Amino acid sequence: MLARGKSDAGSRVLLGIGDDCALLKETSGEELAITSDMLVEGRHFFKDVDPRSLGYKALAVNLSDLAAMGAKPLGFTLALALPHADGHWLEAFSQGLFEIANQYTCPLIGGDTTAGPLTISITAFGSIPKEKAIRRSGAKVQDDIWVSGTLGDARLTLAALRHELTISAPDLQSIQMRMHQPEPRITLGQSLLGVTSAALDISDGLLGDLMHILEQSHVDAEILLGKLPKSGLLLQQSEAIQNQFAACGGDDYELCFTAKQEQRDRLNQISQELSLPLTRIGTIKAMRNSKPSIDLIDSTGQLLNKDATASLLRSFDHFA
Amino acid sequence: MLARGKSDAGSRVLLGIGDDCALLKETSGEELAITSDMLVEGRHFFKDVDPRSLGYKALAVNLSDLAAMGAKPLGFTLALALPHADGHWLEAFSQGLFEIANQYTCPLIGGDTTAGPLTISITAFGSIPKEKAIRRSGAKVQDDIWVSGTLGDARLTLAALRHELTISAPDLQSIQMRMHQPEPRITLGQSLLGVTSAALDISDGLLGDLMHILEQSHVDAEILLGKLPKSGLLLQQSEAIQNQFAACGGDDYELCFTAKQEQRDRLNQISQELSLPLTRIGTIKAMRNSKPSIDLIDSTGQLLNKDATASLLRSFDHFA
Numbered sequence: 001m002l003a004r005g006k007s008d009a010g011s012r013v014l015l016g017i018g019d020d021c022a023l024l025k026e027t028s029g030e031e032l033a034i035t036s037d038m039l040v041e042g043r044h045f046f047k048d049v050d051p052r053s054l055g056y057k058a059l060a061v062n063l064s065d066l067a068a069m070g071a072k073p074l075g076f077t078l079a080l081a082l083p084h085a086d087g088h089w090l091e092a093f094s095q096g097l098f099e100i101a102n103q104y105t106c107p108l109i110g111g112d113t114t115a116g117p118l119t120i121s122i123t124a125f126g127s128i129p130k131e132k133a134i135r136r137s138g139a140k141v142q143d144d145i146w147v148s149g150t151l152g153d154a155r156l157t158l159a160a161l162r163h164e165l166t167i168s169a170p171d172l173q174s175i176q177m178r179m180h181q182p183e184p185r186i187t188l189g190q191s192l193l194g195v196t197s198a199a200l201d202i203s204d205g206l207l208g209d210l211m212h213i214l215e216q217s218h219v220d221a222e223i224l225l226g227k228l229p230k231s232g233l234l235l236q237q238s239e240a241i242q243n244q245f246a247a248c249g250g251d252d253y254e255l256c257f258t259a260k261q262e263q264r265d266r267l268n269q270i271s272q273e274l275s276l277p278l279t280r281i282g283t284i285k286a287m288r289n290s291k292p293s294i295d296l297i298d299s300t301g302q303l304l305n306k307d308a309t310a311s312l313l314r315s316f317d318h319f320a
Numbered sequence: 321m322l323a324r325g326k327s328d329a330g331s332r333v334l335l336g337i338g339d340d341c342a343l344l345k346e347t348s349g350e351e352l353a354i355t356s357d358m359l360v361e362g363r364h365f366f367k368d369v370d371p372r373s374l375g376y377k378a379l380a381v382n383l384s385d386l387a388a389m390g391a392k393p394l395g396f397t398l399a400l401a402l403p404h405a406d407g408h409w410l411e412a413f414s415q416g417l418f419e420i421a422n423q424y425t426c427p428l429i430g431g432d433t434t435a436g437p438l439t440i441s442i443t444a445f446g447s448i449p450k451e452k453a454i455r456r457s458g459a460k461v462q463d464d465i466w467v468s469g470t471l472g473d474a475r476l477t478l479a480a481l482r483h484e485l486t487i488s489a490p491d492l493q494s495i496q497m498r499m500h501q502p503e504p505r506i507t508l509g510q511s512l513l514g515v516t517s518a519a520l521d522i523s524d525g526l527l528g529d530l531m532h533i534l535e536q537s538h539v540d541a542e543i544l545l546g547k548l549p550k551s552g553l554l555l556q557q558s559e560a561i562q563n564q565f566a567a568c569g570g571d572d573y574e575l576c577f578t579a580k581q582e583q584r585d586r587l588n589q590i591s592q593e594l595s596l597p598l599t600r601i602g603t604i605k606a607m608r609n610s611k612p613s614i615d616l617i618d619s620t621g622q623l624l625n626k627d628a629t630a631s632l633l634r635s636f637d638h639f640a
Contacts, residue, residue: 014351025351035342112356136339
């Protein structure tokens, strides 16, 4: 049931499922990007999750990692542990999985299925022109910090499902796909090659993930909370909720990236071409201490004090 | 704790752990082999398994798949779900994992760890000269069928641990590494490039795995049960046990391969060079029906009847 999905005409998949290994053609002008993610029931998704959405999301989070380096998808392997054979569940899971696999021309090339507690482990492959991959380590002082799309709707959906706050059914309907079927920014990632200095995808929350760029680039950052792009629905919440969900909510799978100021016109042009908002949210600063830090500026232009910053950073909890 | 292990000087790993993806250098003269295996507690190993052996075996079974195609290891990713943080367990697991990773110069290049029921998912990568990979589909009528090493000791160990039969402690000691730390036939696999017509590794038992070659090559096979290579300890068991464990016992991770008769001298030479027995155990035959079949010949030269063959084939049970 899992062995379907299309490959494009120029596919580099020489051999897919059915032998000891899959085979990919290599070309000397490219590098191969590889990423692995494991999703476990109860930890990354609820027991009663819609299997179609789960199949979609399991590959989406891996494609998001490929996008963050600017890679073009080539294929993926799937290792799946299932508590019992359930044809309906597997059919729905496969539908979601192959919907996104076909959408991004990323065929299933190998895998393993076994009995066990529901666990999904995907390894995805992509190609990047030689020496062009967007690493986390390239951010430079005075670079702009950018983010794609809007932030916080996945966390807002989670809050509604947990009854932490109340959202009308139609409103929830309008944002819940952000949590269940995030859109990997594959086209954006490839457009950013040669334009940006560093990038990553936001899976654990903007501030926590940005810290990875700062650590690897040995720089600090200043973030303008008022500039964080939010959906109309999130803008209806209190400012505290807005800041918390947009700055620290996980599962958004937007890209956060840095670029020289002279790239602003080019990035605005890419935003128009892709019909995708790209928003400048801050600036890379020289590192002041032995560890990187983020200065948060509120909507009145005031620097948040240590306690307020720490409180905001603690708010991330990803199904804790 | 997991981020260690050595890479050789000519490594093609451009970027390892710590970014959104790992990066492998590509070269136009090679193909990339990719294999994934998932091991789940209670299904593939016992709850009280020695974590050092488990770490070793988790990578060994993937390297065995690379070996079966003739690939040279390049690196691997690990996705690991652990029920709780246990420093001693993880240290021992890592010891076993990196012992074999270093032995075969196969560095850890990426991964994911999460809370969850104990599950180990590894994807391993290897390189093969262009168009040289040994596939399952190349067996031809009149080819010899060969097997490396000896068969059945992993199953004999399992039988002793399950008290299905009695083996003295020193005897068990002498064979149990076959089950706990199987040796992937990496060097043999590379030596077989250009010599063999088809190959695979024996994980589920010789006859069941050989059937995969037959299906993909559209041929039948004749196997001489008396020729199956067995350890001295297995030879002490009844002939029924010998046949069952050698022909259908899983977890041996030897290679089964086919080759033209004119390759016999070359294969005997490889056997001497590697100090590894390579044994001719049968012949590829033309397919008689719509599905492939295996004729089993007993040690007196008699063809086993259908019932005896079916009974032998049913005996595989892999922790059922």
